[in-house]
Every structure is written in C-alpha cells, then in structure tokens.
Amino acid sequence: MSLLSSKKAIVTASVAVAGVVFAAPSATEASFGERTLHFGMNNNDVKVLQETLKEKGFFQFHTATGFYGEVTRKAVTDFQKANGLTADGIAGPQTFGALKSNSSSNGSSQPARQEASKTIPDTQLLRQGSSGSAVTLLQEKLKELGYYTGSVSGSFQAGTREAVLAYQQANSLHRDGIAGPQTIGHMNSGKGKAYSPEQPSSSNGSKNSGSLPANTVLRLNDKGSAVSELQEKLKTHGFYNSGVTGTYGTITRQAVRDFQQAAGIGVDGIAGPQTFRALENWTGQSQNGNSGNNNSNSGSNNSSSASTLREGVEGTAVTELQNQLRTLGLFHVQPTGYYGSITKESVRKFQQQWNLTADGIATKATIQKLNEVAEIHRKSAENSSSQPSRGSFQVLNLIADASTFLGTPYVWGGASPTGFDCSGFIQYVFKQNGLTVPRTAAQQYNFGKNVSKPQVGDIVFFETYTSGPSHNGIYIGNNQFIHSGSSTGITIANLNTSYWSQRYLGAKRLH
Numbered sequence: 001m002s003l004l005s006s007k008k009a010i011v012t013a014s015v016a017v018a019g020v021v022f023a024a025p026s027a028t029e030a031s032f033g034e035r036t037l038h039f040g041m042n043n044n045d046v047k048v049l050q051e052t053l054k055e056k057g058f059f060q061f062h063t064a065t066g067f068y069g070e071v072t073r074k075a076v077t078d079f080q081k082a083n084g085l086t087a088d089g090i091a092g093p094q095t096f097g098a099l100k101s102n103s104s105s106n107g108s109s110q111p112a113r114q115e116a117s118k119t120i121p122d123t124q125l126l127r128q129g130s131s132g133s134a135v136t137l138l139q140e141k142l143k144e145l146g147y148y149t150g151s152v153s154g155s156f157q158a159g160t161r162e163a164v165l166a167y168q169q170a171n172s173l174h175r176d177g178i179a180g181p182q183t184i185g186h187m188n189s190g191k192g193k194a195y196s197p198e199q200p201s202s203s204n205g206s207k208n209s210g211s212l213p214a215n216t217v218l219r220l221n222d223k224g225s226a227v228s229e230l231q232e233k234l235k236t237h238g239f240y241n242s243g244v245t246g247t248y249g250t251i252t253r254q255a256v257r258d259f260q261q262a263a264g265i266g267v268d269g270i271a272g273p274q275t276f277r278a279l280e281n282w283t284g285q286s287q288n289g290n291s292g293n294n295n296s297n298s299g300s301n302n303s304s305s306a307s308t309l310r311e312g313v314e315g316t317a318v319t320e321l322q323n324q325l326r327t328l329g330l331f332h333v334q335p336t337g338y339y340g341s342i343t344k345e346s347v348r349k350f351q352q353q354w355n356l357t358a359d360g361i362a363t364k365a366t367i368q369k370l371n372e373v374a375e376i377h378r379k380s381a382e383n384s385s386s387q388p389s390r391g392s393f394q395v396l397n398l399i400a401d402a403s404t405f406l407g408t409p410y411v412w413g414g415a416s417p418t419g420f421d422c423s424g425f426i427q428y429v430f431k432q433n434g435l436t437v438p439r440t441a442a443q444q445y446n447f448g449k450n451v452s453k454p455q456v457g458d459i460v461f462f463e464t465y466t467s468g469p470s471h472n473g474i475y476i477g478n479n480q481f482i483h484s485g486s487s488t489g490i491t492i493a494n495l496n497t498s499y500w501s502q503r504y505l506g507a508k509r510l511h
Contacts, residue, residue, distance in 0.1 A: 033096035065243040126179035130156040146195030222248040309362035329480035329492040395457035445469035448508025
C-alpha cells in the first residue's frame with residue numbers, strides 16, 4: 001500500500017473523524033492523556049494517539065496498531081515541531097493539549113473539502129490498474145472521508161482498492177474493491193459515512209455490533225477493515241492477543257483456527273460465514289456443547305493438518321496450502337483451491353528442502369513444517385520492517401505491493417502495470433511507497449547502500465547479459481526474491497539456483 005511522504009496532511013479526514021475521538025468520550029477514551037506515552041509501550045491509549053495523529057496528517061502508517069514504535073515516535077516528534085513544543089517524541093501533557101485543540105497546524109481543511117466535493121464520473125468502472133482524472137477525484141473523495149491515506153496520484157493501485165473496499169464495507173455496499181456506478185453514485189450523493197477508528201466490541205460477544213462481514217471470506221494475506229473487525233471480535237473472546245492491524249497474518253489465522261476448534265466447527269484458518277456466525281453467537285461453549293478453552297494449546301498448531309491433502313483434493317484447506325507455498329516462493333500461480341500437479345510438485349520441493357518424504361502429499365508432518373517455516377518467514381519480514389528507514393517507508397508494504405503484480409508480463413523498457421522490465425518494476429513499487437529511486441539497474445546499484453547480507457526489502461543484483469549490474473529483484477526472505485524476468489514476467493525466484501547464484505553481484509538497500 002502506498003504511503004504518504006512525511007508530514008503530508010490528511011486535513012479533511014481529521015475534521016470528519018475528530019468528533020469520534022473527542023466529542024463523546026467513552027470509558028476508554030476518557031483515560032487518554034492521563035498518562036505519558038513513549039517508545040516501546042503497547043496499549044489502547046497508543047492506538048488512540050496514533051489515530052489522532054493520523055487524522056492530523058502526522059502518523060503515516062496505514063493502520064493504528066497500539067504499539068509505540070519508531071513510526072509513532074517520529075509522528076509525535078513531527079507534530080511537536082509543527083506546534084512549537086519540545087520535540088522529544090514523548091507524548092505528555094503539552095502534546096495531548098495540542099492534539100485535543102480544535103485547530104490544526106497543517107492549515108485549513110476548506111480547500112481540500114472543496115476539491116473533494118467534485119462529482120466523480122460514473123461512466124466507467126474504476127479498478128486496480130485504472131488511471132486518470134476520475135481516479136484522482138475518487139482518491140480525493142476517499143481521502144476526504146478518511147479511508148485513503150496515500151498520495152492522490154490518479155493511479156488506482158493496491159492502496160486505492162483497499163480504501164474502496166473499506167468504504168463499501170462501512171456503507172453496506174457490495175464489497176469488490178471496484179468503483180462502479182453504485183459505489184460512485186453513493187459517494188457523489190454525499191451520504192457516505194466517514195471512516196471511524198475501530199471501537200472494541202462488547203465483552204459479552206452479543207450480536208449488537210453487527211460488524212462482522214457475514215458474506216465475506218477472509219484468509220491469509222487479506223487486508224482491510226473487515227480483517228480489523230475480525231481481530232477485534234477474536235480479541236474480545238480471548239483468542240487473539242496481538243494488535244489490531246487490519247492484516248490477516250499467521251497470528252490471525254492461528255487465532256481463527258483456535259476459535260474454530262473451540263467452537264466445534266470446521267478448522268481451516270479461513271474466516272467465512274460459518275465462522276462469523278459462530279463469533280457473533282459465541283457464549284464460551286461450542287456447538288457440540290463443549291466448553292471452549294482458548295488457553296489450551298493442545299492440538300491448536302495441528303488443527304489445519306488434521307486431514308492429508310493430495311492430488312485431486314479441492315477446498316479451502318488446499319487454497320491455504322497454496323498460499324503458504326506461495327509465501328515461501330514455491331508456488332508461482334494464483335491459488336485455485338485445487339490440488340493439481342503444480343501443487344504436488346511445489347509440495348515435493350518443500351519436502352525435499354526439509355528432509356521430509358518427498359512424495360508430493362501434504363501430510364500432517366508436512367503441513368506442520370510448512371506452518372513453522374512460514375511463521376519464521378513472517379517474523380523475518382517484521383524484523384526487517386522495524387529497522388529505521390527514511391520517512392514512513394515500510395518494508396512489508398513494499399513486499400505486499402510488489403506481490404500484487406505477480407504474473408504481470410515482462411516488457412523491455414516497461415515501467416507500468418501493463419508490463420515491467422526488472423528495474424522499472426522496482427522503481428514503480430518504490431514510488432508506490434513514497435520513495436523515488438533511479439530508473440536502470442546500474443543506476444539503482446550505484447544509488448543503493450552496501451549490505452553484507454540482504455534483508456527483506458533489499459535489492460539483489462545480478463550480472464546477466466552484459467558486464468556489471470544488469471538485472472535485479474526485491475529480496476523477500478528465505479533466499480527468495482521477486483523480479484521481472486524476461487521469460488517469466490513478475491515471478492519469485494531462488495538465489496541458490498545455479499543460474500542466479502553464478503550471476504549474483506550482491507545486495508543494496510534503497511530505502
């Protein structure tokens with residue numbers, strides 16, 4: 001998802017949402033400002049702080065997580081500087097006072113509101129890959145309402161699609177991430193609800209909230225407000241203990257598995273209508289009358305591997321398996337839910353890597369090891385993204401955006417979603433995330449900082465058709481990199497293969 005460059009104001013969003021935070025304080029909000037907040041803390045007050053800073057245009061990460069990390073400290077420091085306060089990155093009484101004031105140091109919201117009030121043309125479908133003035137107006141309207149935090153670029157990419165999905169969810173529209181006549185007409189009517197920071201669900205798990213998207217299926221790597229609502233509900237019932245991030249990672253998947261096991265429903269780690277209904281009606285007892293004990297880890301890690309998967313099988317468990325293999329760079333097509341020859345070969349390669357019986361059958365032992373390796377891969381990516389970097393750049397967002405282009409064809413000199421060459425692909429996804437890098441592989445090589453060992457988000461370089469750096473890709477961990485190959489298009493490759501290892505020149509950091 002593309003991010004704003006530092007200090008870019010989200011002025012109208014702050015006007016639209018500020019009342020939610022301060023107008024009618026709840027018990028949770030009443031405590032906000034009573035204690036000093038600083039680096040390393042993890043609680044709901046930090047989440048409120050992040051949401052407030054986001055409304056005022058200083059917190060640039062797409063989700064309020066509740067963790068006071070480097071991004072939050074920088075946002076606080078920038079806000080303090082803009083308001084003439086001691087810029088120490090610590091949120092104390094003076095900082096809270098300035099945050100709660102009605103004025104915004106980033107200027108009046110009137111020009112932005114007037115600009116965003118223009119009518120969006122509804123004569124075409126706006127979807128990922130679209131571009132032009134209609135997309136610009138769409139982004140402005142979504143920004144005004146608080147759903148979009150990226151730059152108004154006129155290019156419909158992952159960040160815009162996510163904002164459209166969130167708008168559709170909040171306004172009870174069909175959720176497809178496409179801005180068509182229904183969605184655009186609703187926006188133009190002026191009746192669209194403004195984005196509201198996520199509120200905790202009631203502790204008794206009653207059906208009053210009605211927040212879970214009953215007709216949606218959520219699985220690994222999905223993002224958006226629906227995932228946030230799922231995490232909130234799982235947290236309320238004691239199955240999820242991490243921050244509400246809006247990203248369906250392996251921790252969320254395990255929480256879903258644990259709940260499904262406790263509720264006595266099918267255990268696949270995928271949240272669909274049955275899981276949502278069970279969450280809304282959860283009383284602490286399964287549908288079979290068994291008491292759900294979410295503190296017990298017995299069998300929880302094995303829940304997705306109760307059945308052996310093999311060629312010819314289909315279903316959500318196969319889709320999840322394919323997603324896991326894709327994360328590790330072993331499955332190079334879109335997940336289908338059908339266990340065919342490609343899936344069998346991917347499983348066999350994984351089994352060979354980990355000294356398992358290489359028969360291409362996903363047994364309990366294979367799935368357990370696959371889950372374990374994928375979890376290590378995820379933590380590696382998170383650790384890399386926590387490293388200090390320029391501006392508000394986030395490595396995980398870079399990788400997520402890059403992965404949306406898997407399968408895009410190779411085009412010599414290409415630098416757009418219709419086709420990329422290797423360096424054009426890298427330049428494009430970095431620009432999506434707020435960083436400008438040079439155009440060619442050689443220029444990017446000279447631009448980057450030397451690193452002895454690549455981390456997730458670094459660029460790996462190769463000498464291919466000419467001397468010096470002539471090809472590159474984005475390192476995604478586990479010796480894998482995503483790149484635009486002349487014979488493959490955007491795909492994932494392994495550094496350890498004979499072809500790439502013989503041509504490897506080294507890694508550079510561009511962020």
